[in-house]
Each structure stands twice: as C-alpha cells, then as structure tokens.
Amino acid sequence: MTTLDEVRTFIRDLPDTATVASLQEAATSRLLALDEARRPVITPGRxxxxxxxxxxxxxxxxxxxxxxxxxxxxxxxxxxxxxxxxxxxxxxxxxxxxxxxxxxxxxxxxxxxxxxxxxxxxxxxx
Structure with missing residues (x-):
C-alpha cells in the first residue's frame, strides 16, 4: 500500500495544472462518496x-x-x-x-x- 508521504511526493511532482486539477476532481468525488456513506438515510416514518x-x-x-x-x-x-x-x-x-x-x-x-x-x-x- 502506498504511504501518505509517497502520495504527497507524487502530487508535488505532477507536471501541470490540468493534471493536478484532474487529481483534485478525483479526490473531491471520493470525499463526497465517503460523506454520503456516513450520512443517515432519512425516510418517512423515522x-x-x-x-x-x-x-x-x-x-x-x-x-x-x-x-x-x-x-x-x-x-x-x-x-x-x-x-x-x-x-x-x-x-x-x-x-x-x-x-x-x-x-x-x-x-x-x-x-x-x-x-x-x-x-x-x-x-x-x-
């Protein structure tokens, strides 16, 4: 498994803003998925x-x-x-x-x- 330090080094070495932006979109998508998984399901009757x-x-x-x-x-x-x-x-x-x-x-x-x-x-x- 990749360590956090390796991930940071990888990000620091990315060649251009478009690549960093693409990575940022992937990270945002993952954060939203994690947040949604923690949110309780609100349904009528609860x-x-x-x-x-x-x-x-x-x-x-x-x-x-x-x-x-x-x-x-x-x-x-x-x-x-x-x-x-x-x-x-x-x-x-x-x-x-x-x-x-x-x-x-x-x-x-x-x-x-x-x-x-x-x-x-x-x-x-x-």
Whole structure:
C-alpha cells in the first residue's frame, strides 16, 4: 500500500495544472462518496430531533416523525410529538407567534424542514 508521504511526493511532482486539477476532481468525488456513506438515510416514518442548525431557535431540540420529502429530498415535513407541539406552542412570543398552533392540535406538522437539520434517533440502522 502506498504511504501518505509517497502520495504527497507524487502530487508535488505532477507536471501541470490540468493534471493536478484532474487529481483534485478525483479526490473531491471520493470525499463526497465517503460523506454520503456516513450520512443517515432519512425516510418517512423515522423518528428524530431537530438539531441546533435550524432557525428559528424555537424549533431546536423538538422531536417528532419524518414525513414526506419535497421533490428533491432536501427538505421534509416533520410531525412533532405531543410534547414537542406543546413546547413549541409555549416557546413563541405570544404577541407575534411564528407558528399558529390551535389548542386542539396535539401533533403539529412543520413543513420543509431541511434534511441537514434532522438528526435521526437510530443512525446506526441507516
């Protein structure tokens, strides 16, 4: 197997920018494949939590069930648990609520939550 030092020497000795660019494209492709392999598969029915990367902050940490994706699979509807629905209802500014949740709604559906903001409960099963 080639060592990292040998690879670095090989790259340093490449003759021109086109060759280096070709190598860079291959490395980028490999990085994307490795990253995708580590990413959990988000499918409807899986349970999870909204992570700290989302805005507004009132949605952070809420739990629920993944619902249907958008056309590109980059956003999902997310059905909150009863507890999370209650938390969201009370986290908002009462004078200017972003989400209107009627009192009789037990599980509120958030629409178009970015896939990058959903952490699944059981990523080992993905």
């Amino acid at each position: 349970t999870g939590q909204i992570n700290s990367g989302i805005r507004p902050a009132a949605l952070r940490g809420l739990t629920g069930t993944v619902q249907q994706p958008n056309r590109t699979g980059t956003r999902f509807d997310f059905l909150l648990t009863e507890e999370a629905t209650t938390r969201l209802r009370h986290r908002q500014d009462p004078d200017n609520p972003r989400f209107t949740i009627p009192d009789d709604v037990k599980r509120y559906r958030l629409v178009k939550v970015p896939a990058t903001c959903i952490e699944l409960d059981d990523p080992a099963d993905s």
